[in-house]
Each structure stands twice: as structure tokens, then as C-alpha cells.
Amino acid sequence: MIRVPLLAFALVATAVAQVAKPCTAVGKDRWEVKTSAPLAAARPRALAFADFAQWPAPADPASLRTARTRSAAAVGGLHEGDLVSLTGWTRLLATSSDDCDFHIEVEAAAAGAGGAIIVEIPQPDAQHVADAALGAQLGSARRQLLAALNIKGAPSLRGNLIGKAYMTATGALFFDAWHYPACAKRGKQQAKLGAALTCWEIHPVISVAFAPRPAS
Numbered sequence: 001m002i003r004v005p006l007l008a009f010a011l012v013a014t015a016v017a018q019v020a021k022p023c024t025a026v027g028k029d030r031w032e033v034k035t036s037a038p039l040a041a042a043r044p045r046a047l048a049f050a051d052f053a054q055w056p057a058p059a060d061p062a063s064l065r066t067a068r069t070r071s072a073a074a075v076g077g078l079h080e081g082d083l084v085s086l087t088g089w090t091r092l093l094a095t096s097s098d099d100c101d102f103h104i105e106v107e108a109a110a111a112g113a114g115g116a117i118i119v120e121i122p123q124p125d126a127q128h129v130a131d132a133a134l135g136a137q138l139g140s141a142r143r144q145l146l147a148a149l150n151i152k153g154a155p156s157l158r159g160n161l162i163g164k165a166y167m168t169a170t171g172a173l174f175f176d177a178w179h180y181p182a183c184a185k186r187g188k189q190q191a192k193l194g195a196a197l198t199c200w201e202i203h204p205v206i207s208v209a210f211a212p213r214p215a216s
Helices: 049-053 132-148
Strands: 045-047 083-095 102-107 116-121 160-175 200-210
Antiparallel strands (some): 083 102, 160 200
């Protein structure tokens, strides 16, 4: 009997065929923070999806809207910039038109509209990311993700809906203060996937990998 690797079943992007045009826009809102390397750590702190979705806002959300440095406020023993990981079902991958990020929506379930946690991988070139070493990590993460999900070219602006890809994203904890408290509006296809559950993100994501699927 020929055995097909389990990974092969996860490589299906059920997709939106439209492909985004090359993106050149550079972000403005807290861009220095969004493109800063995660704080050094021996290993990332793994965050459970349910906990991450209910993570409270920092004590200083209003001041963070224009802050060029990470928040010093601790939330649940963590700070912005700490190295964390999130495992869940990757349901959508899009190109953000305003800054060229790969916008990834991660959900607790493989189907339905239960709502998402957003994680993002910035465009890795020097125009977007000043740190060359970080840029190399981001470029590798983006290539790995596209190859794993069998997406040719850049993801569409509206977003490619993804099949059953259970993955772990690792990177820096970040609070999207610009959209707070209207966090729910950040989802790309809310009718199908539900709203964003929190303004907390992983941004930048420095690595993505398939994870063992939970028992059904």
C-alpha cells in the first residue's frame, strides 16, 4: 500500500483565484515596532488559542496608537515583543494593501465562523524592514508558507481561503492599538470566517510550520 504523507492533505488552498498585483506600500502605524525582531528567548511561550483570544488590552492602549517603542506594560506575564507561538487552523492568507504584510487568520476550528486571531509576516525587503537579519527570516517564513499552502505568487488582497492546514506561527507579541477597541473589524472575510477576536497579534511572524493535528 502506498502511504501519502499527511502533510499532502494540508497543502490545499481552496481558493480565490484572483492574484494580487505586486505590493509596494509601506506601513505607517507603529511600523518600527511591527518590524522589530522578537525579544531574545530560549524558546517561545506557547499561547493557547482560547487564552490568546481573551487576552486583555495593555494598560496604555490609547498612548500606543502612535508609540514608536513597545509597551512596557505587562499582560499575563508577557510584554510586547516577547517571543510567543500560536497553533491553530490557518483559514485565510491575504496580502495587506496598505503595507504588503502577509495577513494570516488563525482559528480554533477547521470550519465555521468562530472568529480569528491575526498573525502577520511583513514584506522582507529593505524598504519595509531595516534589520537585514530579520528580513532574511521573514523572507524564509513567507516562502515556506506559500510553498506549504501551494499558493503560486502573492496571495490576493481579499484573501485565499485555505483548506485544512493546522500550523504553528512563532514571532513577536504585538498589540494593534490603532484598531482598538474596534478589533473585530480587522477580518478579511467575516461572513465566512467570523470577526477578529482580539487586537493582540503575532507581528512579525518569523517562522511557520505544520503542527500535529488535534484528535478529532
